[in-house]
Amino acid sequence: MLNIGFTELLCFAIIALLVLGPEKLPEGARFAAKWYGKIKRFISNVQNEIDQELKLSEFRAEVQKEIERMTELEKRMQQQIDALRQNTNTSALAQQTHPTIQSTPYHLLNTQIPSPYSRLHLQQHFKALVQMLEAQTTAIELKIAV
Missing domain, CATH: 1.20.5 (Single alpha-helices involved in coiled-coils or other helix-helix interfaces)
Structure with a gap:
Protein backbone atom coordinates (compact mmCIF):
# COMPACT_ATOMS: atom_id res chain seq x y z
CA MET A 1 0.00 0.00 0.00
CA HIS A 98 -59.48 -35.77 -51.08
CA PRO A 99 -60.33 -38.50 -48.58
CA THR A 100 -58.04 -41.01 -50.34
CA ILE A 101 -54.94 -39.26 -48.96
CA GLN A 102 -54.06 -40.64 -45.54
CA SER A 103 -52.30 -38.83 -42.76
CA THR A 104 -48.62 -39.55 -42.14
CA PRO A 105 -48.00 -42.59 -39.89
CA TYR A 106 -45.13 -40.86 -38.10
CA HIS A 107 -44.83 -37.62 -36.20
CA LEU A 108 -44.09 -34.57 -38.36
CA LEU A 109 -41.18 -33.37 -36.26
CA ASN A 110 -39.46 -36.76 -36.16
CA THR A 111 -38.78 -37.23 -39.87
CA GLN A 112 -35.33 -38.70 -39.41
CA ILE A 113 -36.69 -41.97 -37.98
CA PRO A 114 -39.81 -42.87 -39.98
CA SER A 115 -42.13 -45.68 -39.01
CA PRO A 116 -41.82 -49.11 -40.68
CA TYR A 117 -44.92 -48.31 -42.74
CA SER A 118 -43.37 -45.23 -44.35
CA ARG A 119 -42.57 -46.95 -47.68
CA LEU A 120 -46.06 -48.36 -47.89
CA HIS A 121 -47.45 -44.99 -46.93
CA LEU A 122 -45.42 -43.24 -49.63
CA GLN A 123 -46.64 -45.72 -52.25
CA GLN A 124 -50.25 -45.18 -51.20
CA HIS A 125 -49.73 -41.43 -51.17
CA PHE A 126 -48.19 -41.53 -54.65
CA LYS A 127 -51.08 -43.64 -56.00
CA ALA A 128 -53.57 -41.22 -54.50
CA LEU A 129 -51.77 -38.28 -56.08
CA VAL A 130 -51.72 -40.02 -59.46
CA GLN A 131 -55.49 -40.73 -59.21
CA MET A 132 -56.14 -37.13 -58.21
CA LEU A 133 -54.07 -35.82 -61.15
CA GLU A 134 -55.85 -38.18 -63.55
CA ALA A 135 -59.22 -36.96 -62.27
CA GLN A 136 -58.15 -33.34 -62.68
CA THR A 137 -56.79 -33.91 -66.19
CA THR A 138 -59.99 -35.63 -67.26
CA ALA A 139 -61.98 -32.76 -65.78
CA ILE A 140 -59.80 -30.28 -67.67
CA GLU A 141 -60.18 -32.32 -70.90
CA LEU A 142 -63.95 -32.28 -70.42
CA LYS A 143 -63.91 -28.51 -69.93
CA ILE A 144 -61.79 -28.07 -73.06
CA ALA A 145 -64.08 -30.36 -75.04
CA VAL A 146 -67.17 -28.40 -74.02
Missing part, protein backbone atom coordinates in the same frame (compact mmCIF):
# COMPACT_ATOMS: atom_id res chain seq x y z
CA LEU A 2 2.57 2.55 1.09
CA ASN A 3 6.03 2.29 -0.34
CA ILE A 4 8.03 2.87 2.87
CA GLY A 5 11.50 1.46 3.23
CA PHE A 6 13.55 0.58 6.32
CA THR A 7 15.33 3.94 6.47
CA GLU A 8 12.02 5.86 6.51
CA LEU A 9 10.74 3.63 9.33
CA LEU A 10 13.95 4.24 11.31
CA CYS A 11 13.56 8.01 10.84
CA PHE A 12 9.90 7.85 12.04
CA ALA A 13 10.95 5.82 15.11
CA ILE A 14 13.69 8.30 16.05
CA ILE A 15 11.32 11.31 15.62
CA ALA A 16 8.59 9.53 17.62
CA LEU A 17 11.09 8.73 20.40
CA LEU A 18 12.20 12.36 20.55
CA VAL A 19 8.65 13.80 20.45
CA LEU A 20 6.82 11.30 22.69
CA GLY A 21 9.59 10.15 24.92
CA PRO A 22 10.34 6.62 26.12
CA GLU A 23 7.26 6.45 28.44
CA LYS A 24 4.57 7.30 25.85
CA LEU A 25 6.23 5.64 22.81
CA PRO A 26 4.51 2.21 23.26
CA GLU A 27 1.12 3.94 23.63
CA GLY A 28 1.75 6.01 20.46
CA ALA A 29 2.83 2.90 18.53
CA ARG A 30 -0.43 1.11 19.50
CA PHE A 31 -2.45 4.17 18.48
CA ALA A 32 -0.67 4.39 15.08
CA ALA A 33 -1.05 0.64 14.46
CA LYS A 34 -4.76 0.80 15.35
CA TRP A 35 -5.41 3.62 12.88
CA TYR A 36 -3.25 1.95 10.22
CA GLY A 37 -5.39 -1.21 10.55
CA LYS A 38 -8.63 0.80 10.33
CA ILE A 39 -7.45 2.61 7.19
CA LYS A 40 -6.26 -0.62 5.62
CA ARG A 41 -9.64 -2.35 6.32
CA PHE A 42 -11.54 0.65 4.94
CA ILE A 43 -9.51 0.63 1.72
CA SER A 44 -9.91 -3.14 1.29
CA ASN A 45 -13.69 -2.84 1.88
CA VAL A 46 -13.93 -0.12 -0.78
CA GLN A 47 -11.93 -2.26 -3.20
CA ASN A 48 -14.19 -5.28 -2.51
CA GLU A 49 -17.33 -3.20 -3.09
CA ILE A 50 -15.95 -1.90 -6.38
CA ASP A 51 -15.07 -5.45 -7.46
CA GLN A 52 -18.56 -6.67 -6.54
CA GLU A 53 -20.18 -3.84 -8.52
CA LEU A 54 -18.03 -4.66 -11.55
CA LYS A 55 -18.90 -8.35 -11.28
CA LEU A 56 -22.57 -7.46 -10.86
CA SER A 57 -22.54 -5.28 -13.97
CA GLU A 58 -20.80 -8.05 -15.95
CA PHE A 59 -23.37 -10.54 -14.66
CA ARG A 60 -26.21 -8.21 -15.68
CA ALA A 61 -24.73 -7.93 -19.17
CA GLU A 62 -24.46 -11.72 -19.44
CA VAL A 63 -28.04 -12.16 -18.22
CA GLN A 64 -29.24 -9.60 -20.78
CA LYS A 65 -27.42 -11.46 -23.57
CA GLU A 66 -28.99 -14.75 -22.46
CA ILE A 67 -32.45 -13.16 -22.33
CA GLU A 68 -31.99 -11.82 -25.86
CA ARG A 69 -30.80 -15.23 -27.05
CA MET A 70 -33.77 -16.94 -25.40
CA THR A 71 -36.27 -14.49 -26.95
CA GLU A 72 -34.69 -15.11 -30.37
CA LEU A 73 -35.03 -18.86 -29.84
CA GLU A 74 -38.61 -18.40 -28.71
CA LYS A 75 -39.38 -16.41 -31.88
CA ARG A 76 -37.83 -19.09 -34.08
CA MET A 77 -39.71 -21.84 -32.26
CA GLN A 78 -42.97 -19.89 -32.62
CA GLN A 79 -42.33 -19.51 -36.36
CA GLN A 80 -41.69 -23.24 -36.66
CA ILE A 81 -44.84 -24.02 -34.68
CA ASP A 82 -46.86 -21.68 -36.90
CA ALA A 83 -45.42 -23.32 -40.02
CA LEU A 84 -46.26 -26.77 -38.66
CA ARG A 85 -49.79 -25.65 -37.81
CA GLN A 86 -50.18 -24.23 -41.28
CA ASN A 87 -48.92 -27.50 -42.79
CA THR A 88 -51.29 -29.55 -40.67
CA ASN A 89 -54.17 -27.24 -41.58
CA THR A 90 -53.41 -27.58 -45.29
CA SER A 91 -53.06 -31.36 -44.96
CA ALA A 92 -56.34 -31.50 -43.06
CA LEU A 93 -57.95 -29.45 -45.85
CA ALA A 94 -56.46 -31.79 -48.43
CA GLN A 95 -57.85 -34.77 -46.55
CA GLN A 96 -61.30 -33.18 -46.44
CA THR A 97 -61.27 -32.51 -50.18
Whole structure:
Protein backbone atom coordinates (compact mmCIF):
# COMPACT_ATOMS: atom_id res chain seq x y z
CA MET A 1 0.00 0.00 0.00
CA LEU A 2 2.57 2.55 1.09
CA ASN A 3 6.03 2.29 -0.34
CA ILE A 4 8.03 2.87 2.87
CA GLY A 5 11.50 1.46 3.23
CA PHE A 6 13.55 0.58 6.32
CA THR A 7 15.33 3.94 6.47
CA GLU A 8 12.02 5.86 6.51
CA LEU A 9 10.74 3.63 9.33
CA LEU A 10 13.95 4.24 11.31
CA CYS A 11 13.56 8.01 10.84
CA PHE A 12 9.90 7.85 12.04
CA ALA A 13 10.95 5.82 15.11
CA ILE A 14 13.69 8.30 16.05
CA ILE A 15 11.32 11.31 15.62
CA ALA A 16 8.59 9.53 17.62
CA LEU A 17 11.09 8.73 20.40
CA LEU A 18 12.20 12.36 20.55
CA VAL A 19 8.65 13.80 20.45
CA LEU A 20 6.82 11.30 22.69
CA GLY A 21 9.59 10.15 24.92
CA PRO A 22 10.34 6.62 26.12
CA GLU A 23 7.26 6.45 28.44
CA LYS A 24 4.57 7.30 25.85
CA LEU A 25 6.23 5.64 22.81
CA PRO A 26 4.51 2.21 23.26
CA GLU A 27 1.12 3.94 23.63
CA GLY A 28 1.75 6.01 20.46
CA ALA A 29 2.83 2.90 18.53
CA ARG A 30 -0.43 1.11 19.50
CA PHE A 31 -2.45 4.17 18.48
CA ALA A 32 -0.67 4.39 15.08
CA ALA A 33 -1.05 0.64 14.46
CA LYS A 34 -4.76 0.80 15.35
CA TRP A 35 -5.41 3.62 12.88
CA TYR A 36 -3.25 1.95 10.22
CA GLY A 37 -5.39 -1.21 10.55
CA LYS A 38 -8.63 0.80 10.33
CA ILE A 39 -7.45 2.61 7.19
CA LYS A 40 -6.26 -0.62 5.62
CA ARG A 41 -9.64 -2.35 6.32
CA PHE A 42 -11.54 0.65 4.94
CA ILE A 43 -9.51 0.63 1.72
CA SER A 44 -9.91 -3.14 1.29
CA ASN A 45 -13.69 -2.84 1.88
CA VAL A 46 -13.93 -0.12 -0.78
CA GLN A 47 -11.93 -2.26 -3.20
CA ASN A 48 -14.19 -5.28 -2.51
CA GLU A 49 -17.33 -3.20 -3.09
CA ILE A 50 -15.95 -1.90 -6.38
CA ASP A 51 -15.07 -5.45 -7.46
CA GLN A 52 -18.56 -6.67 -6.54
CA GLU A 53 -20.18 -3.84 -8.52
CA LEU A 54 -18.03 -4.66 -11.55
CA LYS A 55 -18.90 -8.35 -11.28
CA LEU A 56 -22.57 -7.46 -10.86
CA SER A 57 -22.54 -5.28 -13.97
CA GLU A 58 -20.80 -8.05 -15.95
CA PHE A 59 -23.37 -10.54 -14.66
CA ARG A 60 -26.21 -8.21 -15.68
CA ALA A 61 -24.73 -7.93 -19.17
CA GLU A 62 -24.46 -11.72 -19.44
CA VAL A 63 -28.04 -12.16 -18.22
CA GLN A 64 -29.24 -9.60 -20.78
CA LYS A 65 -27.42 -11.46 -23.57
CA GLU A 66 -28.99 -14.75 -22.46
CA ILE A 67 -32.45 -13.16 -22.33
CA GLU A 68 -31.99 -11.82 -25.86
CA ARG A 69 -30.80 -15.23 -27.05
CA MET A 70 -33.77 -16.94 -25.40
CA THR A 71 -36.27 -14.49 -26.95
CA GLU A 72 -34.69 -15.11 -30.37
CA LEU A 73 -35.03 -18.86 -29.84
CA GLU A 74 -38.61 -18.40 -28.71
CA LYS A 75 -39.38 -16.41 -31.88
CA ARG A 76 -37.83 -19.09 -34.08
CA MET A 77 -39.71 -21.84 -32.26
CA GLN A 78 -42.97 -19.89 -32.62
CA GLN A 79 -42.33 -19.51 -36.36
CA GLN A 80 -41.69 -23.24 -36.66
CA ILE A 81 -44.84 -24.02 -34.68
CA ASP A 82 -46.86 -21.68 -36.90
CA ALA A 83 -45.42 -23.32 -40.02
CA LEU A 84 -46.26 -26.77 -38.66
CA ARG A 85 -49.79 -25.65 -37.81
CA GLN A 86 -50.18 -24.23 -41.28
CA ASN A 87 -48.92 -27.50 -42.79
CA THR A 88 -51.29 -29.55 -40.67
CA ASN A 89 -54.17 -27.24 -41.58
CA THR A 90 -53.41 -27.58 -45.29
CA SER A 91 -53.06 -31.36 -44.96
CA ALA A 92 -56.34 -31.50 -43.06
CA LEU A 93 -57.95 -29.45 -45.85
CA ALA A 94 -56.46 -31.79 -48.43
CA GLN A 95 -57.85 -34.77 -46.55
CA GLN A 96 -61.30 -33.18 -46.44
CA THR A 97 -61.27 -32.51 -50.18
CA HIS A 98 -59.48 -35.77 -51.08
CA PRO A 99 -60.33 -38.50 -48.58
CA THR A 100 -58.04 -41.01 -50.34
CA ILE A 101 -54.94 -39.26 -48.96
CA GLN A 102 -54.06 -40.64 -45.54
CA SER A 103 -52.30 -38.83 -42.76
CA THR A 104 -48.62 -39.55 -42.14
CA PRO A 105 -48.00 -42.59 -39.89
CA TYR A 106 -45.13 -40.86 -38.10
CA HIS A 107 -44.83 -37.62 -36.20
CA LEU A 108 -44.09 -34.57 -38.36
CA LEU A 109 -41.18 -33.37 -36.26
CA ASN A 110 -39.46 -36.76 -36.16
CA THR A 111 -38.78 -37.23 -39.87
CA GLN A 112 -35.33 -38.70 -39.41
CA ILE A 113 -36.69 -41.97 -37.98
CA PRO A 114 -39.81 -42.87 -39.98
CA SER A 115 -42.13 -45.68 -39.01
CA PRO A 116 -41.82 -49.11 -40.68
CA TYR A 117 -44.92 -48.31 -42.74
CA SER A 118 -43.37 -45.23 -44.35
CA ARG A 119 -42.57 -46.95 -47.68
CA LEU A 120 -46.06 -48.36 -47.89
CA HIS A 121 -47.45 -44.99 -46.93
CA LEU A 122 -45.42 -43.24 -49.63
CA GLN A 123 -46.64 -45.72 -52.25
CA GLN A 124 -50.25 -45.18 -51.20
CA HIS A 125 -49.73 -41.43 -51.17
CA PHE A 126 -48.19 -41.53 -54.65
CA LYS A 127 -51.08 -43.64 -56.00
CA ALA A 128 -53.57 -41.22 -54.50
CA LEU A 129 -51.77 -38.28 -56.08
CA VAL A 130 -51.72 -40.02 -59.46
CA GLN A 131 -55.49 -40.73 -59.21
CA MET A 132 -56.14 -37.13 -58.21
CA LEU A 133 -54.07 -35.82 -61.15
CA GLU A 134 -55.85 -38.18 -63.55
CA ALA A 135 -59.22 -36.96 -62.27
CA GLN A 136 -58.15 -33.34 -62.68
CA THR A 137 -56.79 -33.91 -66.19
CA THR A 138 -59.99 -35.63 -67.26
CA ALA A 139 -61.98 -32.76 -65.78
CA ILE A 140 -59.80 -30.28 -67.67
CA GLU A 141 -60.18 -32.32 -70.90
CA LEU A 142 -63.95 -32.28 -70.42
CA LYS A 143 -63.91 -28.51 -69.93
CA ILE A 144 -61.79 -28.07 -73.06
CA ALA A 145 -64.08 -30.36 -75.04
CA VAL A 146 -67.17 -28.40 -74.02
